[in-house]
Amino acid sequence: MSENDRRTEEQYITFEEFSKVQMKIGKVIKSESMPGMKKVFKATIDLGTEQREIAVGGAMHYKPEEFVGRVVVVCTNLEPKKIGNIISRGMLLAADGPEDRPVFLTITEDIPLGTSIH
Numbered sequence: 147m148s149e150n151d152r153r154t155e156e157q158y159i160t161f162e163e164f165s166k167v168q169m170k171i172g173k174v175i176k177s178e179s180m181p182g183m184k185k186v187f188k189a190t191i192d193l194g195t196e197q198r199e200i201a202v203g204g205a206m207h208y209k210p211e212e213f214v215g216r217v218v219v220v221c222t223n224l225e226p227k228k229i230g231n232i233i234s235r236g237m238l239l240a241a242d243g244p245e246d247r248p249v250f251l252t253i254t255e256d257i258p259l260g261t262s263i264h
Contacts, residue, residue, distance in 0.1 A: 168223040168262070169220065171260065171261045172260070175191070175214065177190070177210035177212075179205070186205050187202055187205045193260045200236045201227075216250070216252055217252055219238070220237070239251045
């Protein structure tokens with residue numbers, strides 16, 4: 147089975163499984179390259195009640211400074227993982243764009259940072 151076939155084959159999860167995923171609105175307040183890392187950069191995300199450092203896999207397609215000010219969708223209960231010199235505490239949601247370029251989900255309306263997504 148090819149990679150494309152695996153991506154299009156639906157794999158169902160229960161509502162209970164989905165409800166375990168915690169997603170919130172965040173704002174990128176700082177973003178910078180990470181020494182020795184070509185595919186990821188570090189972003190500091192304001193979630194309203196806290197700030198988190200998250201490794202963002204988009205350095206091959208975006209400059210870190212392009213992310214500052216973006217209001218994004220963040221998975222906040224992903225297990226923390228050491229990436230480069232930081233502990234990444236979440237993940238920005240993105241769609242698969244052309245040529246494997248991630249297209250990060252952003253919010254266009256005013257909404258308080260930290261608002262949960264259902």
